[in-house]
Amino acid sequence: MCTSRSKGVFITGASSGIGQACAEVLGASGHAVHGTSRHRRADGAHRRMTVLDVTDEAFVHRAVATVLGAEGRLDVVVSCAGFVMAGAVEDVSIEEAQRQMDTHFFGVLRVCRAVLPAMRAQRSGHIEATLLSPGEVRTHVRQYRERARCSGPGSAYQDAFERVMNVVESGEGAGIAPEQVARKVLALVERQHVDVRCSVGHLSQRAAWVSKRLLPARTFEHIVMSLHGLSRR
Numbered sequence: 552m553c554t555s556r557s558k559g560v561f562i563t564g565a566s567s568g569i570g571q572a573c574a575e576v577l578g579a580s581g582h583a584v585h586g587t588s589r590h591r592r593a594d595g596a597h598r599r600m601t602v603l604d605v606t607d608e609a610f611v612h613r614a615v616a617t618v619l620g621a622e623g624r625l626d627v628v629v630s631c632a633g634f635v636m637a638g639a640v641e642d643v644s645i646e647e648a649q650r651q652m653d654t655h656f657f658g659v660l661r662v663c664r665a666v667l668p669a670m671r672a673q674r675s676g677h678i679e680a681t682l683l684s685p686g687e688v689r690t691h692v693r694q695y696r697e698r699a700r701c702s703g704p705g706s707a708y709q710d711a712f713e714r715v716m717n718v719v720e721s722g723e724g725a726g727i728a729p730e731q732v733a734r735k736v737l738a739l740v741e742r743q744h745v746d747v748r749c750s751v752g753h754l755s756q757r758a759a760w761v762s763k764r765l766l767p768a769r770t771f772e773h774i775v776m777s778l779h780g781l782s783r784r
């Protein structure tokens with residue numbers, strides 16, 4: 552239950568990885584945490600779990616109503632629900648791209664739309680105002696990653712795709728612990744004034760985040776391609 556100092560926090564995708572770490576770290580710090588998963592999961596020491604699929608609007612409204620019923624208010628939303636659809640543009644079908652967008656983009660939009668009326672009524676709340684860009688993080692993202700159906704044998708991009716995936720997956724294996732992202736989220740939740748955009752991760756990845764803003768787009772793209780073993784033909 553929320554107290555005068557703790558906040559009501561709603562975390563999507565809290566059964567694994569970054570979301571799970573956020574639920575543990577924020578819950579252990581005294582915030583009233585409600586996490587979500589598409590599957591029924593046991594409550595943890597510091598979090599209550601609610602069933603939610605962010606691609607289903609009715610589900611989203613039910614889950615938000617459950618949390619509001621329990622806490623009476625909702626102060627923070629942390630959107631971590633997601634999966635990655637991997638493949639070259641030509642290999643990813645429209646149906647596969649739509650599934651990705653339905654979770655990563657429209658899923659966030661559905662949750663925001665469901666929560667905003669309560670935040671507007673209570674005249675406070677932190678939602679979507681901060682875009683936290685993590686570098687690579689050691690989570691289960693690889694296990695749940697989907698490869699586009701046409702990305703295998705027969706694809707014109709198969710070699711390049713496999714090279715990129717090797718770089719991405721070894722980067723994830725050497726990534727920061729999800730708890731490091733969670734501590735950054737906790738700091739944001741407890742600060743009075745928060746940044747609109749910020750990053751967390753290894754220094755080299757945070758440097759890339761800054762470089763993208765400073766370097767000409769073509770130069771930045773060239774560096775990223777080289778790092779992934781790709782070259783312009």
Ligand SMILES: NC(=O)c1ccc[n+]([C@@H]2O[C@H](COP(=O)([O-])OP(=O)(O)OC[C@H]3O[C@@H](n4cnc5c(N)ncnc54)[C@H](OP(=O)(O)O)[C@@H]3O)[C@@H](O)[C@H]2O)c1
Nearest residue numbers: 564566567568569588589604605632633687688690691692
């Ligand atoms: N790991 C990285 O290096 C990294 C870097 C940058 C950004 N990200 C992004 O950060 C987010 C979290 O990633 P992670 O690494 O923590 O991945 P993860 O360990 O695979 O966790 C993903 C979470 O999302 C939930 N989920 C998936 N589809 C959902 C849906 N339709 N509705 C509701 N929940 C759903 C999963 O829960 P259930 O299966 O239990 O429903 C799980 O709790 C993702 O959006 C990912 O793209 C990750």
